[in-house]
Amino acid sequence: MPPARAVAASAERAPQGGPLSSQWLTLPGRDRPELVRYQVVGGTAMMEGDIQLGPVAGLGQRYGAPTYAHKQGAIATTHVSHLWPHGVIPFEIDASVPPEQVANIQKAIAMVNPTELEVRPRVATDPDYVVFSTLKGGCSSAMGRVGGPQDIQIGICGPGSIAHEILHAAGFYHEQTRSDRDAFVTIFWDEIEPEFRFAFEQRGGKDIGAYDYASVMHYGAHAFSRTGKPTIVPRMANAPIGQRDALSAGDRAAISAQYGGGGGLPGGWSLPFPKLPGVPAPAPAGACPAGQVKDQLFQTCAPACANGSSPLAGVCAPAGPSAPVPSTCATPADLLSGKCLPQAL
Numbered sequence: 001m002p003p004a005r006a007v008a009a010s011a012e013r014a015p016q017g018g019p020l021s022s023q024w025l026t027l028p029g030r031d032r033p034e035l036v037r038y039q040v041v042g043g044t045a046m047m048e049g050d051i052q053l054g055p056v057a058g059l060g061q062r063y064g065a066p067t068y069a070h071k072q073g074a075i076a077t078t079h080v081s082h083l084w085p086h087g088v089i090p091f092e093i094d095a096s097v098p099p100e101q102v103a104n105i106q107k108a109i110a111m112v113n114p115t116e117l118e119v120r121p122r123v124a125t126d127p128d129y130v131v132f133s134t135l136k137g138g139c140s141s142a143m144g145r146v147g148g149p150q151d152i153q154i155g156i157c158g159p160g161s162i163a164h165e166i167l168h169a170a171g172f173y174h175e176q177t178r179s180d181r182d183a184f185v186t187i188f189w190d191e192i193e194p195e196f197r198f199a200f201e202q203r204g205g206k207d208i209g210a211y212d213y214a215s216v217m218h219y220g221a222h223a224f225s226r227t228g229k230p231t232i233v234p235r236m237a238n239a240p241i242g243q244r245d246a247l248s249a250g251d252r253a254a255i256s257a258q259y260g261g262g263g264g265l266p267g268g269w270s271l272p273f274p275k276l277p278g279v280p281a282p283a284p285a286g287a288c289p290a291g292q293v294k295d296q297l298f299q300t301c302a303p304a305c306a307n308g309s310s311p312l313a314g315v316c317a318p319a320g321p322s323a324p325v326p327s328t329c330a331t332p333a334d335l336l337s338g339k340c341l342p343q344a345l
Contacts, residue, residue: 018046020195023059027203028082028144028171037198042136048174048199049224050140050165052151082144082171087115087259089169090122090129092149097134101154105132108162115252116259117170130169132162139164144171160244164216167251171258175211175218176232176241177203184211185241186233196224200231208257212250213239 018041024033038045038053045053054062093102109119122129128145130152137155139162152165176185179202187200200219212218213234220242221230234241247255288294288301293310302311 018042020198021045021056022198025053025059034203037201039195039198046140047143048177048201049196050138051168051173052140052142052153054142054146083258084117084128084145084170087117087170087255089117089119089166090126091119092122092129092131094131094133094135097132097154101132101134101157104157104159104162105154107159108166111159111163111247112166115247115255117166117255119166130166141165141168143168143173145169158244160216160246163247164244167217167255170255172217172254173203175215177201178207178211179203180207180211184213184235186235188229188231188233191225191227191229191231193224193226199224209250209254212248212254213241214243214248215251216244216247217251218242 018039020037021040022035022037025036026033027036036047036053038047039049040046040056043055043057045056045059047053053059091105093105097105112119128147129149130141131149132152132154134153134155136151136153138153139155139157141152142150150169152162152169154162154165157165175181176187181202189197189200192200213236218241219232221232222228223231223242225231232241291303292301293304294301305311
């Protein structure tokens with residue numbers, strides 16, 4: 001008989017007690033705003049128990065506009081600005097992390113690194129990186145690459161739950177938020193703690209791959225239960241959910257779909273943008289002169305757009321809903337013209 005699976009899911013252990021709120025936000029990988037409910041914990045908006053949306057005061061600015069995506073997903077963000085170039089996620093470990101949790105971090109990294117992701121120690125030239133910390137308690141992570149340092153809180157996480165949070169940082173949502181989830185699981189709303197019912201809402205978009213009961217990103221059967229009874233029951237008899245032993249085959253396939261082409265781009269593209277003749281080398285962190293910012297794809301210095309945002313492949317976002325959308329590029333060479341966007345975006 002196989003050993004019992006661990007079910008210590010990180011989201012089910014989120015800090016409690018914060019007030020609930022909501023805003024219309026365009027989440028990473030989405031093309032339209034949706035009403036997002038979240039818990040306010042220490043001034044930070046927490047979605048689905050363990051996803052850090054960021055400071056409440058800045059949500060409108062961070063998630064106020066849609067991003068380009070070639071395959072929206074209920075389980076992942078695909079916009080290049082939210083993905084990690086070449087799948088490399090640099091990390092630091094805060095001094096607050098005790099030795100036993102350092103060991104758990106290493107075990108979690110060992111789970112993740114056989115995939116197209118590479119979680120490795122940060123070097124001085126890495127401008128974007130994650131910081132494993134226990135300062136705020138609980139287990140949580142931002143969704144995708146934010147820019148600069150971003151926390152992964154691992155106060156009570158075992159190795160599998162730390163891997164779960166790493167995958168949030170890589171851009172993956174919870175499995176049971178997929179648009180097709182009701183065909184695979186039943187949610188018992190009356191058994192859920194009322195203040196955490198928002199954590200079971202579905203996210204719109206196209207699902208990537210088949211529904212995966214075994215995903216390390218799936219809630220456990222008793223997530224946020226108020227009575228101890230199950231809150232999620234698979235429609236497939238005896239299907240286990242909420243395991244944190246290892247990445248499933250579906251998890252690995254999803255990572256391949258996102259990062260197998262160089263950070264979610266089709267084969268032949270890579271991040272930073274292709275090393276072709278005439279393309280300047282990426283600018284180091286903080287190297288852009290006054291009035292210039294990093295291009296989101298080229299990672300080179302460029303004049304800021306009229307609204308202060310960064311250009312994408314040399315192109316600023318349309319000024320309004322009636323403005324024409326730039327045509328898509330068929331090849332990397334076409335992109336050098338600065339007049340089109342890559343097909344992946």
